[in-house]
Amino acid sequence: MEVRHLRLIKEVADKGSLSKAKDSLFLSQSALSHQLREVESKLGAPVFHRVNKKLVLTGAGKILLEYAEKILTELESAEIAVKKYVGGDKGTLRVGTECYTTYHWLPGLMMSFQKEFPNVEIEICPEANGERCQQLLEGKLDLAIVSGEVNNANLEMTELFSDELLCLVPVNHPFAKKKYLVAEDFRDEKLIIHSLPLETVTLFNRVLIPEGVQPQRVTPIQVTEAAIEMIKAGMGIKVAAKWIIEPYLHDDKLTVVPVTKNGLYRTWYAATLKQEDTPQYVANFIHQLRCHVAGICG
Known part of the structure; x- marks a missing residue:
């Protein structure tokens, strides 16, 4: 699984739909749909349920989101540290x-x-x-x-x-x-x-x-x-x-x-x-x- 997949899960979970997540991820809705299918194929389980036109995390999706948030936070911290290390001093x-x-x-x-x-x-x-x-x-x-x-x-x-x-x-x-x-x-x-x-x-x-x-x-x-x-x-x-x-x-x-x-x-x-x-x-x-x-x- 790639970082882009983790960002997709987090954004869709926050926004509730692919159409609302596409702008922040700078991708088309069809591209996001394709990525979501990739994730579910790798996991062998659905990540979202569709409830009243809104995407809601499944049990597997909740586990994935928990790890995605941790990993993305660490990556952001690493990026900030490197930028400070290189150009901040x-x-x-x-x-x-x-x-x-x-x-x-x-x-x-x-x-x-x-x-x-x-x-x-x-x-x-x-x-x-x-x-x-x-x-x-x-x-x-x-x-x-x-x-x-x-x-x-x-x-x-x-x-x-x-x-x-x-x-x-x-x-x-x-x-x-x-x-x-x-x-x-x-x-x-x-x-x-x-x-x-x-x-x-x-x-x-x-x-x-x-x-x-x-x-x-x-x-x-x-x-x-x-x-x-x-x-x-x-x-x-x-x-x-x-x-x-x-x-x-x-x-x-x-x-x-x-x-x-x-x-x-x-x-x-x-x-x-x-x-x-x-x-x-x-x-x-x-x-x-x-x-x-x-x-x-x-």
């Missing part, structure tokens, strides 16, 4: 990440998101990379993409995905023959990092600083392509996420080495303020973000 979503390289996630995601929420403007906030959660607390961001969980009662942390960091080196580098690297291996190296301060760099805060190791030289370079060319030229090495490095591994001048015996992994989170009136579009953006980056970085 308006606002601005200010997004920041702690790492500039993650911004290549966003264009495809934004296009998909704004098909559902055309009235929501997304603002990308690239400045002040290091203190994203503090910016959330200060009201400067609505959503922060960060690596590592932050323990703060005022923040909601939603896990997105995990990635592995690998050391990218020239194929003729001594590290290329190692199964994995330890902190001491980096002491005499020229290390290229993405940005300062060192305490925010995973290699430093998880591996080097705990072991008291300082590389020979540390050079911050935010442009990945520039860092890659320097590595090819033997001017340094770099520890970066596998998903960042992979596009460059087709070059036979480069190879990767794991960091530590068990590997160096980090977990990414979407951080938002805990509040009761969080717009629906924020939760939707996080859901789409999780699916999007899992496909790219998983």
Whole structure:
């Protein structure tokens, strides 16, 4: 049985005749008669009795009407909810990440998101990379993409995905023959990092600083392509996420080495303020973000 059949039963029961129901259903009387015969054929029982030129529900018809009203009410509620979900919310979503390289996630995601929420403007906030959660607390961001969980009662942390960091080196580098690297291996190296301060760099805060190791030289370079060319030229090495490095591994001048015996992994989170009136579009953006980056970085 189809929704149109349920609407027919409800309207005819309300109006008392096919001729009166046809206008609200935008169908001819003959079309309604045909639909009614379809319903009765499916049920194997009459739905209406004709009493003094009026259609009155049979026992089977009363049962059907009871369910029809419930189903049609639920469908109407669903339609209203979807319309509100898609077009009812308006606002601005200010997004920041702690790492500039993650911004290549966003264009495809934004296009998909704004098909559902055309009235929501997304603002990308690239400045002040290091203190994203503090910016959330200060009201400067609505959503922060960060690596590592932050323990703060005022923040909601939603896990997105995990990635592995690998050391990218020239194929003729001594590290290329190692199964994995330890902190001491980096002491005499020229290390290229993405940005300062060192305490925010995973290699430093998880591996080097705990072991008291300082590389020979540390050079911050935010442009990945520039860092890659320097590595090819033997001017340094770099520890970066596998998903960042992979596009460059087709070059036979480069190879990767794991960091530590068990590997160096980090977990990414979407951080938002805990509040009761969080717009629906924020939760939707996080859901789409999780699916999007899992496909790219998983």
